[in-house]
Amino acid sequence: METEPLLVTTADGVATITINRPARKNAITQAMWVELASHVLRLSSEPGVRVIVLRGTGQDFSAGADISEFDTLRGDADSARAYEATNSAAFASLRNCAIPVMAAIRGICFGGGFGLAAACDLRIATSDAQFAVPAARLGLAYPQDAMGDIVWAAGPQMARYLTYTAGRIDAPAALAAGFLLEIVEPARFDTRIDETARTIADNAPLSVRASKAAIRAALSYDAGEIALAQTAGDATFFSDDYAEGRAAFAGRRTPVFKGQ
Structure with a gap:
C-alpha cells in the first residue's frame, strides 16, 4: 500500500509540505494537485504558521505530473482541460499565498514540479539539482498562468529555452537565470533550509x-x-x-x- 502522498508537519511557525512518492520520483497525481492546493490554503490561514516549505522525499523534488494517469484522466480535450484546472489551482495557491513559500529542491525538478517551484517565493537547491519543462516532448501546452510564474522566476529568455527545447539545465544555470536564490551542497542543504525558514518565521x-x-x-x-x-x-x-x-x-x- 502506498504511503500518504503528501505529508504536512508544522513546528515553531514553519509548515512543511513534503511530496512523498519517492518510488515515482515524487510524481504528482491529480488527487495530489487538489490536496496540495487545499493544504496551502489551510496553512496560510492558520495564525501560527508564518512560512511554508515545499519539498520532496528522498533525492528528488518532483518529476512533475504523473504521466501514467494521462490516458485515463487527460486523454481528450475536455478531460485535459479539467486536469489542467487542478494543477493550475495548485500553482495559484502558492502564488497567491499570503505568507512566504520556499521551494527546497533536490535532484529532479521537472514539468509540474518546476511549475510548483516557480510559483514559490524563494527557491534553494542542491548543487546536483536538474531542471526541465518537457511539455513539448509530450505534445502539451503549459498552462498560461503557470507560464507567467516561469517567466517571472527564470526570465523570458530561459522560459523560451526550457519550453521550446524541453532541455535540461543544471543548478548553476538556474542560479544564473535568477530562478534560484542559492545553491547549497547536499550535506548542508537541510540545515540551510531550516535556517532560512526559521529566520523568516522569527520576523x-x-x-x-x-x-x-x-x-x-x-x-x-x-x-x-x-x-x-x-x-x-x-x-x-x-x-x-x-x-x-x-x-x-x-x-x-x-x-x-x-x-x-
Whole structure:
C-alpha cells in the first residue's frame, strides 16, 4: 500500500509540505494537485504558521505530473482541460499565498514540479539539482498562468529555452537565470533550509505579509493588489509587533513577535 502522498508537519511557525512518492520520483497525481492546493490554503490561514516549505522525499523534488494517469484522466480535450484546472489551482495557491513559500529542491525538478517551484517565493537547491519543462516532448501546452510564474522566476529568455527545447539545465544555470536564490551542497542543504525558514518565521509576520503583498503589487501593477498592499502596510503601524520591535531595539534585545 502506498504511503500518504503528501505529508504536512508544522513546528515553531514553519509548515512543511513534503511530496512523498519517492518510488515515482515524487510524481504528482491529480488527487495530489487538489490536496496540495487545499493544504496551502489551510496553512496560510492558520495564525501560527508564518512560512511554508515545499519539498520532496528522498533525492528528488518532483518529476512533475504523473504521466501514467494521462490516458485515463487527460486523454481528450475536455478531460485535459479539467486536469489542467487542478494543477493550475495548485500553482495559484502558492502564488497567491499570503505568507512566504520556499521551494527546497533536490535532484529532479521537472514539468509540474518546476511549475510548483516557480510559483514559490524563494527557491534553494542542491548543487546536483536538474531542471526541465518537457511539455513539448509530450505534445502539451503549459498552462498560461503557470507560464507567467516561469517567466517571472527564470526570465523570458530561459522560459523560451526550457519550453521550446524541453532541455535540461543544471543548478548553476538556474542560479544564473535568477530562478534560484542559492545553491547549497547536499550535506548542508537541510540545515540551510531550516535556517532560512526559521529566520523568516522569527520576523514580524505582519511586516513579512505586507512585504509579500507589496512585491506582488509591484510586479503586477494591478490597482486592486496595490490597494491591498497599502492596507497591509498600514496595518503594521498600529500593531503590537511594531511597538515590540521598537522596544526591543531600544532595549538591545531580540524581539518576540506575535503577529498582532
